[in-house]
Amino acid sequence: MNEIASPPKQKRTSVGDIVDYLYREITSLRLLPGTRISETDVAERFGVSRQPVRDAFRRLETMDLILVRPKKATEVKKFSARAIEKSRFVRAAVEASALREASKYCDKAGSYQLDACIAMQHKALAEMDARGFAKLDYEFHEAICDIGRVPYAFEVIQVEKAKVDRLCMLGLSKEQRMPELIADHEAIANAIKAHDGDAAVAAGMRHLSRLDETIAAIRISSAAYFDENDG
Amino acid sequence: MNEIASPPKQKRTSVGDIVDYLYREITSLRLLPGTRISETDVAERFGVSRQPVRDAFRRLETMDLILVRPKKATEVKKFSARAIEKSRFVRAAVEASALREASKYCDKAGSYQLDACIAMQHKALAEMDARGFAKLDYEFHEAICDIGRVPYAFEVIQVEKAKVDRLCMLGLSKEQRMPELIADHEAIANAIKAHDGDAAVAAGMRHLSRLDETIAAIRISSAAYFDENDG
DNA sequence: GGATACAAACTTGGATACAAGTATTGACTG
DNA sequence: CAGTCAATACTTGTATCCAAGTTTGTATCC
Structure with missing residues (x-):
């Protein structure tokens, strides 16, 4: 269910990094529309806690790139x-x-x-x-x-x-x-x-x-x- | 330092509520540009933890309404x-x-x-x-x-x-x-x-x-x- | 065999504790 | 009296734990 590619090696992890990374992944279509992404999953891959990932998701959400469905799942937004x-x-x-x-x-x-x-x-x-x-x-x-x-x-x-x-x-x-x-x-x-x-x-x-x-x-x-x- | 008015009474607090409230406060100019607002302060006034406030701040940030300066302070964005x-x-x-x-x-x-x-x-x-x-x-x-x-x-x-x-x-x-x-x-x-x-x-x-x-x-x-x- | 109900595993939402950095303020020294 | 330095009080960033809801799988009963 997770076709998310591992992030490139980088020591300094931060909200900005996660946003940039996911932004590139989504806009380059390496993450296809409808792909489900999980906070914990991304957090693990980046070696950080869920918190910064949450922040990143909020920003990507306002960019209309992901769709957060409370208690259900978060997925790459489809085209409208x-x-x-x-x-x-x-x-x-x-x-x-x-x-x-x-x-x-x-x-x-x-x-x-x-x-x-x-x-x-x-x-x-x-x-x-x-x-x-x-x-x-x-x-x-x-x-x-x-x-x-x-x-x-x-x-x-x-x-x-x-x-x-x-x-x-x-x-x-x-x-x-x-x-x-x-x-x-x-x-x-x-x-x-x-x-x-x-x-x-x-x-x-x-x-x-x-x-x-x-x-x-x-x-x-x-x-x-x-x-x-x-x- | 905090001229933030108390929020209206409401039981169901949520990120959306906080965003809406701060949005109105800022756009109506009851919160003047340059006014410093604190996550903990808003959280206390709403009776919630810092978490939903943070989420709200992220959204207001992408709306260009507030300016978050890491480790320093968050303030209502000035006009540019x-x-x-x-x-x-x-x-x-x-x-x-x-x-x-x-x-x-x-x-x-x-x-x-x-x-x-x-x-x-x-x-x-x-x-x-x-x-x-x-x-x-x-x-x-x-x-x-x-x-x-x-x-x-x-x-x-x-x-x-x-x-x-x-x-x-x-x-x-x-x-x-x-x-x-x-x-x-x-x-x-x-x-x-x-x-x-x-x-x-x-x-x-x-x-x-x-x-x-x-x-x-x-x-x-x-x-x-x-x-x-x-x- | 099929349908239903229950339980377990997933998801995000929220709360709390701790870490790290900055500004301010006070005391101390020249 | 002025300047500098350190401590303290503030800020946001991060980690972890718990709560609530949805989905899914499985077992049981008809």
């Missing part, structure tokens, strides 16, 4: 269609605003930043470096927020993205999608550089919509990991 | 200029999206809903019922999200609004502002009913910008409650 919709909406809203701001404030330096990032994405495509591409994708969206002078926007995008990333790891690799994603980025960059906010938003929304297909596919193929009750 | 900016940005982005959606989908029923809400706001103004107006203001924004078919948008707005509401209670009462706020609402409603998304967003952003002046004033008058380090 409604939560995904909400996350997508927030991300779309924030990204749209960031794109508008970026279109307003983009200057020479910003244009160069975008072009450079896209150039490296082409390079990653040529080398079939999916991992590198993921990082560049990350940096591209960060650059947009920087150019738009809304650094907190990227923080929000990151948080929302993390929720969906867990889901997307169930789908097929990004490698096949790289070409069209780069094309999206180019359309976005061009609109920003042309100071055309509406076009930038339109391109950005097209970019986001690609996620919808992926999620829809996963929802069918991995229905077991979805919570039909929602929540 | 950066957090306020971030909250404002998120709220603006989400509200803009909701306004666009509402402008798309508004029908007869939606128009009536908006008009009815505004009519009641006029009534609250005539009666100088600030408390009732606050609730109607709340309902107005909820109606927009309903019409736009983005119920989760209102959840986000609520969360972000709560953060700023705590701050705004330091400022002058809303009573003086009611007329201009109603005028804003009318402009927003008219734009939505005319299916003019751009105008709705513009009016909505004007509405939000009124908050900026209020916050700026508070920041000067109540600098003691602001965290100069930010974070």
